[in-house]
Amino acid sequence: ExxxxxxxxxxxxxxxxxxxxxxxxxxxxxxxxxxxxxxxxxxxxxxxxxxxxxLGDEPETTSNSRTLTRAASLRGSVGAPGSPSTPQTRFFIEKKITYEYLVIGAIxxxxxxxxxxxxxxxxxxxxxxxxxxxxxxxxxxxxxxxxxGDSRAIIIRNGEIIPMSSEFTPETERQRLQYLLVAYMQPQLLGNEFTHLEFPRRVQRKELGKKMLYRDFNMTGWEFILFDENRLLLPLISKEEKRARVMATIGVTxxxxxxxxxxxxxxxxxxxxxxxxxxxxxxxxLQHEHGADDALVLATDGLWDVLSNEEVADAITNFLANCDPDDPHRYTLAAQDVVMRARGVLKDRGWRISNDRLGSGDDISVYVIPLMHGNKLS
Missing domain, CATH: 3.60.40.10 (PPM-type phosphatase domain)
Incomplete structure (x- = not known):
């Protein structure tokens, strides 16, 4: 409080x-x-x-947070164009900032x-x-x-899934990482061991003098570049097994x-x-009606690595539907259930989940938070 x-x-x-x-x-x-x-x-x-x-002199009544304001200059009055007596006008943008953006800034x-x-x-x-x-x-x-980081939040509302976060990994933030080196001109951060350029695969010395596909921070697509000694450095972002890493070290950005x-x-x-x-x-x-089975789900990557948004939403929705609606522990039990689904069942070839997929071996933490107005979100 x-x-x-x-x-x-x-x-x-x-x-x-x-x-x-x-x-x-x-x-x-x-x-x-x-x-x-x-x-x-x-x-x-x-x-x-x-x-x-x-926040501002007048409430903003549309989703547009900018308004054009016309203001007369203190100089001049009515007269011929360009003369000192011409009323000079200018347009400037006045931003109206809603309080939620102040809360975002505080966070x-x-x-x-x-x-x-x-x-x-x-x-x-x-x-x-x-x-x-x-x-x-x-x-x-x-x-x-x-x-x-790479944890994730989703809202389940009337069977609909609303993503409430993005994962930040070397792949999703490739352009930001590459741009750091170019914009601030700090190649020393790479220690003469890495290059900020990205290649579709690990290149080898025998490919010197050949054309290779590459992309830089300002590119979504790919183009060819002549491969020389300077390109033999390790890439800033590399893929190891299923996960990309920054400088072959860390998988989150x-x-x-x-x-x-x-x-x-x-x-x-x-x-x-x-x-x-x-x-x-x-x-x-307050803009939506929520039922007793609508919830905000938070979980670490150990869950999302093996279960999709849809699988998690279906599991939680089905579990809550079969619970006593007056049970104060139903949301905690739903969280425990989805963790066990991600772990799977021990079989001859290890821990397996549905469709014989490998279960999660990572640590998993899950919150299932009710959204219905009657609950106190606790």
Whole structure:
């Protein structure tokens, strides 16, 4: 509760290279969120009286957050064009900022402050590794879902699936990573061992002098380039087994921590390529009717690696439909059920899920949060 404004908070942290960053973030990120929201209390209180919750002289009544305003110059009056007496006019764009964008900014800043705290205190408190972070805030009738990493959130509403996050991996953020090196002209970050260019496969010395397909940060498609000695460097993003990695080291590009992470057997730091900034999506609970089986599902990548959105939604929907609607533990039981589905059953060839697919061997955490207005989202 922030000076009379109550909000609810859930979070999932998936650690790697040690549990230190995940443990620290699980205990402290919520305090950074409160601190950032504290500065918005007066605005948030007043915003409840504005229909579109818009900051500015007049409420914005459309989805367009920009308006053109015509203003007369202080110089000149009526006269011939170009003369000092001509009324000079200009158009400028005045942005109307809704309060939800201030909340999004507060969440983004909370992640930055958390990452900075991990950096400052990692030695004193032996904070190892890094973690992905997926949080949800319920505030003034809206859900704010902030994600940095490869965990995922979906909403199940009347059988419909609404994605509430994106996964941030070397493949999805290829262009951002490549652009870092070009825009800021810091090739030293690659340590003369890697190239920011991407090739469809690992190239070999015997291919020198031949044309190879490649792409850069400004390209979605591919084109040919003459392959020379400079192209023999390892790619910034490489595919190992089923997962792409940055400098063959880490498979996620956003999260908290990882301040000491280096390429194996080198002095090349990975942190400059990683971002702690989350993507934040907003869902207005008050604009939709929700049934008792509608839910927000949060889960780490151990679940999504083996089950699709549709499989998870079907499993949870079917489970809830067969539960006692008055059972306060039905959502927790649904989360446990979907975890077991992802683990599978032990057979002769290992743990198997439906269609004889391999079950998940990764750690899995799941929240199933009810969306019906009658529930208190707890």
């Amino acid at each position: 922030t000076d009379g404004i109550t909000f609810y908070y859930w979070a999932l942290f998936d650690g790697h290279a040690g549990a230190g960053a995940a443990v620290m973030a699980s205990k402290l990120l919520q305090h950074h969120v409160v601190e950032q929201l504290q500065d918005l209390v007066d605005i948030l209180k007043n915003s409840t009286s504005l229909p579109p919750t818009c 983004e800043n909370a992640f930055k402050e958390m990452d900075s705290q991990i950096e400052r205190e990692r030695t004193s408190y032996i904070v190892t590794g890094g973690c992905t972070a997926l949080i949800v805030i319920y505030l003034l009738g809206k859900l704010y879902v902030g994600n940095a 956003r999260g908290l921590g990882d301040h000491d992470l280096k390429v194996h057997d080198s002095n090349i730091h990975i942190k400059p390529f990683l971002s702690c900034t989350p993507e934040v999506r907003v869902y207005d609970l």
